[in-house]
Amino acid sequence: MTTTQSDTAISVRELRQAYGDFEAVRGISFTVSPGELFALLGTNGAGKTTTIETLEGFRRPTGGSVRVFGVDPFGQPAALRPRVNAVLQHSGVFEELTVAETIELARDLAADPLGTDAVLETVSLADKAGVAVRQLSGGQKRRLDLGLAILTRPEVLFLDEPTTGMDPEMRRETWRIIGDQVADGVAVLLTTHYLEEAERLADRLAIMHRGEVRVEGTLAGVVAERGDRIGFRLPDRVRSEDLPRLPGAELAIDVREGVPWAVYTVTGAEVASRAHRALGPLLAWAQERGTTLERLELRGASLEDVFLAVADGSLSEIPGN
Ligand SMILES: Nc1ncnc2c1ncn2[C@@H]1O[C@H](COP(=O)(O)OP(=O)(O)OP(=O)(O)O)[C@@H](O)[C@H]1O
Numbered sequence: 250m251t252t253t254q255s256d257t258a259i260s261v262r263e264l265r266q267a268y269g270d271f272e273a274v275r276g277i278s279f280t281v282s283p284g285e286l287f288a289l290l291g292t293n294g295a296g297k298t299t300t301i302e303t304l305e306g307f308r309r310p311t312g313g314s315v316r317v318f319g320v321d322p323f324g325q326p327a328a329l330r331p332r333v334n335a336v337l338q339h340s341g342v343f344e345e346l347t348v349a350e351t352i353e354l355a356r357d358l359a360a361d362p363l364g365t366d367a368v369l370e371t372v373s374l375a376d377k378a379g380v381a382v383r384q385l386s387g388g389q390k391r392r393l394d395l396g397l398a399i400l401t402r403p404e405v406l407f408l409d410e411p412t413t414g415m416d417p418e419m420r421r422e423t424w425r426i427i428g429d430q431v432a433d434g435v436a437v438l439l440t441t442h443y444l445e446e447a448e449r450l451a452d453r454l455a456i457m458h459r460g461e462v463r464v465e466g467t468l469a470g471v472v473a474e475r476g477d478r479i480g481f482r483l484p485d486r487v488r489s490e491d492l493p494r495l496p497g498a499e500l501a502i503d504v505r506e507g508v509p510w511a512v513y514t515v516t517g518a519e520v521a522s523r524a525h526r527a528l529g530p531l532l533a534w535a536q537e538r539g540t541t542l543e544r545l546e547l548r549g550a551s552l553e554d555v556f557l558a559v560a561d562g563s564l565s566e567i568p569g570n
Pocket residue numbers: 268271273291292293294295296297298299300
């Protein structure tokens with residue numbers, strides 16, 4: 250199947266980006282379609298901001314290519330400018346202007362902007378219209394940044410940690426605003442350290458570590474690769490070698506809440522039913538010994554499990570590659 254230009258809003262192919270001798274991004278690839286939110290997650294210094302800055306046209310790739318609607322964004326060409334907007338980590342607004350003046354200034358520079366009241370309403374800052382930007386809280390400033398970004402009706406939105414500094418309620422409200430943008434057909438590239446944010450919003454996601462994409466896919470696909478877990482507190486006087494081998498499950502001893510936990514991981518096809526079947530022999534073993542399995546649980550892997558596996562290096566390749 251050939252991909253037409255309109256199928257892909259953002260395309261990153263084998264991107265490399267170096268600062269002097271240091272290669273911060275080492276050959277990453279992904280695409281984002283209109284109406285899709287792609288979350289770029291990763292450890293500190295993984296290369297997420299460098300990637301977004303390259304897509305915004307601030308940096309020329311040292312290898313590979315990036316395209317936004319088929320156009321090279323380097324230098325922010327006039328053809329792209331009205332179609333793209335961003336919430337960056339550091340906003341460039343004037344602290345002395347009021348919220349309404351800031352919005353009006355941005356409207357003056359836009360071709361077909363949303364109305365000031367509509368923006369204030371959307372980002373719940375109507376009661377702060379006359380307040381100087383410097384008097385806003387950190388979370389309110391982030392909301393103003395988001396308002397300034399959606400004011401130009403962009404088709405592509407880059408959101409670099411857009412909810413930093415927000416309390417949980419404001420963060421949820423902001424997810425709703427971002428979700429509405431995606432529902433309206435905007436292609437969104439989001440970076441965040443809040444895994445719940447990615448779980449709530451992302452259609453697809455990638456986890457970067459040291460300049461490389463280590464995991465990519467849908468949330469369901471990414472966690473399914475890590476399998477289901479059967480876990481319980483390791484009973485007193487039971488050593489790991491005393492525990493039964495369960496069919497199709499791999500045993501590891503973790504430390505949780507300062508005490509050892511037994512964790513069996515079941516991976517592969519039909520993981521849920523195989524995990525259930527593995528429970529039988531485990532319970533039979535416990536009954537035979539008269540041992541209680543405290544805090545026994547059977548659960549799927551979480552995005553946090555996958556993230557931590559990437560961060561500690563135990564997941565060093567894209568599964569299946
Ligand atoms: N201007 C620069 N000059 C030299 N090195 C840089 C520069 N900007 C970033 N780096 C380095 O490149 C790497 C990637 O940085 P980047 O900011 O892209 O990571 P990140 O994934 O956004 O990190 P974080 O989650 O901590 O914001 C880091 O090791 C960083 O120290």
